[in-house]
Amino acid sequence: MEEKRIYLCSSKELSLKNTFECGQCFRWIKGKDGSYTGISGENAARIFEHDGGIYIQTNNGNSEYWHEYFDLSRDYSKINRELCIDDFMRRAIAFGAGIRILKQDEWEALCSFIISQCNNIPRIKGIISKLCERYGKEVCIGDTKLYTFPNSQQIAELDYGSLEFLRAGYRVPYIIDAARAVASGMLLFEELRDDNTANSRKVLMKQNGIGPKVADCFLLFGLGKLDAFPVDTWIKKAQKFYDGALNYQKFGRYAGIAQQYIFYYVKETQINK
DNA sequence: TGCCAGGCCGAAA
DNA sequence: TTTCGGCATGGC
Numbered sequence A: 001m002e003e004k005r006i007y008l009c010s011s012k013e014l015s016l017k018n019t020f021e022c023g024q025c026f027r028w029i030k031g032k033d034g035s036y037t038g039i040s041g042e043n044a045a046r047i048f049e050h051d052g053g054i055y056i057q058t059n060n061g062n063s064e065y066w067h068e069y070f071d072l073s074r075d076y077s078k079i080n081r082e083l084c085i086d087d088f089m090r091r092a093i094a095f096g097a098g099i100r101i102l103k104q105d106e107w108e109a110l111c112s113f114i115i116s117q118c119n120n121i122p123r124i125k126g127i128i129s130k131l132c133e134r135y136g137k138e139v140c141i142g143d144t145k146l147y148t149f150p151n152s153q154q155i156a157e158l159d160y161g162s163l164e165f166l167r168a169g170y171r172v173p174y175i176i177d178a179a180r181a182v183a184s185g186m187l188l189f190e191e192l193r194d195d196n197t198a199n200s201r202k203v204l205m206k207q208n209g210i211g212p213k214v215a216d217c218f219l220l221f222g223l224g225k226l227d228a229f230p231v232d233t234w235i236k237k238a239q240k241f242y243d244g245a246l247n248y249q250k251f252g253r254y255a256g257i258a259q260q261y262i263f264y265y266v267k268e269t270q271i272n273k
Numbered sequence B: 001t002g003c004c005a006g007g008c009c010g011a012a013a
Numbered sequence C: 001t002t003t004c005g006g007c008a009t010g011g012c
Helices: A016-020 A063-069 A076-083 A087-095 A106-116 A121-135 A152-156 A160-166 A171-183 A189-194 A197-205 A212-222 A231-239 A248-268
Strands: A005-010 A036-040 A043-050 A053-058 A138-141 A144-147
Touching: A005 A063, A016 A036, A016 A043, A036 A138, A036 A144, A043 A063, A043 A138, A043 A144, A053 A063, A076 A087, A076 A248, A087 A248, A106 A121, A106 A152, A106 A171, A106 A212, A121 A160, A152 A171, A160 A171, A189 A197, A197 A212, A212 A248, A231 A248
Parallel strands: none
Antiparallel strands: A005 A053, A036 A043, A043 A053, A138 A144
16 A cells, blocks of 8 residues: 655755765665665655655654654754855855754664774665664565664674674674663663763763764764764864865854765765875 | 775784 | 774675
């Protein structure tokens, strides 16, 4: 049966390509018709552009979930105006027009970015896909079969050898150690969310296999901390390839989004090659 | 065939 | 505090 389609927002507010393909998420599959199909929690969706609008079909009619997932109550045009402080940022924002910072499931985001370290996007997607197919629950949308991301308790109970099939190498202990920390309550997402970003970052980095990069990605994409820092790391990286001066201190609480724009711009324009 | 990937760890300087 | 080799695997 065809799911009812629901209007989500204007296509100016959300670019599917820039949002799904900028490297912040790994579970959206592009169809031949240009639509994307994906899953978050037990919510599956097909999302597509039509006549200047973004529409969504869901497996359960829960459009509120996706409203939050796509951060639709936040005024990104206002943020972009504030971030547009020089030519570099103007170009970075233009390049990533329509990127929205997704509010992903916390455990899935943490685990995914542990897997992402020193890895390429197709392989990251492959490892996550294998993990979900083996331990996740089947969820269907239309005739597409998807799998939920296994929860931390499930992974915590496994031994290192049982994830050999992932072919994830040295990341396997990191995945299982993180799952055990989360499942046991040693690592509490609520506390990390409520604490300030700097403290949360320190706590995360005490965990085996979580360094500054994984911590920042989790803070931004898992906990929605838009001030996830240090954005200056990315600015310095970007500045190696760009002559313009950039005052990152002005980025304030939107530094995280700036980080994403910068990373996407630098990476996709290949100026770091 | 070889380089490199949205890094992290631990030892050495 | 910074630097650097090693790590496990496969995409391109």
